[in-house]
Amino acid sequence: MNESQSNELIAELINLEAILNLPKGTEHFISDLHGEFDAFNHILRNGSGSIRTKVHTLFDQELSVEQMDELCFLIYYPEEKLHSLKRCQQLSKNWWFETIEHLLVIVRFSSSKYTRSKVRKALPKTYAYILEELIYQYDEDTDKKAYYRQIIKKIIELGEAERFITDLAYLTQRFVIDHLHVIGDIYDRGPHPDKIMDSLMDYHSLDIQWGNHDIIWLGAVSGSKACLANVLRICARYGNLDLLEDAYGIDLHLLKSFSRKTYQENIHFKPKENPYRSLTIWEITDAMKIQQAMAIIQEKLEGQLIRRRPEFQMDHRLLLDKVNNNTLTIHNQTYSLVNTCFQTIDWKDPYTLTLEEELIITDLMRQFQHAQKLNQHMAFLIEKGSLYLPYNHNLLIHGCIPLNEDGTFQSVIFDGKTFSGKSLLDFFETTIKQAFDQPWQTEDFSTDIVWYLWCGESSSLFGKKAMKTFERYFIKESETHVEEKNPYYELRNCSEICQQILNAFDLKETDAHIINGHTPVKLLKGESPIKADGKMIVIDGGFSRAYQKVTGIGGYTLLYNSFGMQLAAHKPFSDKETAIEKNDDIISTRQIVDRQLKRLKVRDTTIGHSLIKDTERLKQHLENHDHSSYL
Structure with a gap:
């Protein structure tokens, strides 16, 4: 090493040491955006x-x-x-x-x-x-x-x-x-997840933890027909078919033509009210019929998948083959079916698609996998996304860590191997990326796992025993609609359980937290977003207007700067034009979660730890140079 190189190393070392002593930058945590672009955009800007x-x-x-x-x-x-x-x-x-x-x-x-x-x-x-x-x-x-x-x-x-x-x-x-953290569920319900994705792609520094609603869009582009059916059904249910047609360029002509001639108007399948614009009568009718078509196609495709993956242990969700004279017996109780739309089902072989249904799904899959903007958005989700992220002493995860009733990690066997806790999430993440890298594989194991993450019992994104879509559509008795949650959602109120989870992810600091989304905090019923003596923070507060009657607010966000953490609760956003005209800001109330006794510096952060290793390497180089010069 010559003198010039040595001086460069000294200058770099001085620079790194100085950076380590700067105040920690502000992190912004946001979750469960569900296509609500205007509210998201305002929170991002302010x-x-x-x-x-x-x-x-x-x-x-x-x-x-x-x-x-x-x-x-x-x-x-x-x-x-x-x-x-x-x-x-x-x-x-x-x-x-x-x-x-x-x-x-x-x-x-x-x-x-x-x-x-x-x-x-x-x-x-x-x-x-x-x-x-x-x-x-x-x-x-x-x-x-x-x-x-x-x-x-x-x-x-x-x-x-x-x-x-x-x-x-x-x-x-x-x-x-x-730095911005998006803790899942950019997609579904609200009308403009595409605009949210465009904003995120232009943002200077961020990461994303995938949500269950993001995963079905990733699954659809990755070749999962069952995920694709879910995406279409949910878009129809929330009156957002224009997202597919106008934003992503998906031609729904074949699906509309099939739905119009096959299904009747069925008020139970009327799309939910769109808060941003009034749907025309024709749009409501199309959404109503498309939702019926995709509900049946979804049941068939999911039945096929469950049958070819016995290791998923989801036979209890095979319901079409148990329908008898418009009744269904589950848990030794017989129920009459309502709002039925079973026109295309062959009761001798109920899980087989008709030729026309097969052609429609094949056409839609081809379009999804070749839609330029959609694939750019999904590639960005893969590039910036993960199932979980340890960052600055915090564990960021959208859903849950599947637990048993006694607080131990729930084990599950896939492909002959047992996974639990961190290893389960690592397995899921690797499999998601593998499926995305091989979109031409439509019924392979990795693609089916992506669907499992949407509704499987041991999924870290779903967190329930079963998804009761069939029951909600076709059985009026509400007790059949209940989806039993994983014990995680009760046990996360216990600080010892939260610390056990943090330890498993090598986050053993006393100021470590789990930051969750996925489950709306029912503020109106007295639920607190801060749990387990501050170890657990849930920031799904209702960005989606569909949830605001339950949560009572317009969303939670979290700020973490050099002085500590603050939770912000936001009132519902009116609209952009009114806000600008009247300087009508989203009213936010803040609650201190964790105040630092000593102001945090860059050296206390994840990036700081990496910079400290760099300084150590530079010092070693200089010491070696000085020693060789002495010799």
């Missing part, structure tokens, strides 16, 4: 209220509440807010100047915990040099004050103020949140 907090901290003595509200929305939606303001009033040069100065104060404050190199990489190329000057060299008490003011004046004179403000707003959003 950092779960972080921007509002910073604005009030910086300008409480300088600006009125109305002015601070306007500044917040200018940061959230710069293009739309500027358009609204210009439509209502003539914006003076003084307004442009003061607004730019206010935004620069926020950008300086928000970027102060990052290295100059990291900030520089985030700057828009158009104004990178100017912004770096204004952010780092600015000092009210120096002789350069006139220099900085002249820069801003010239930006306004050249007609660049609007673009400059827009860039400053997005920089603030970028600096307020360092």
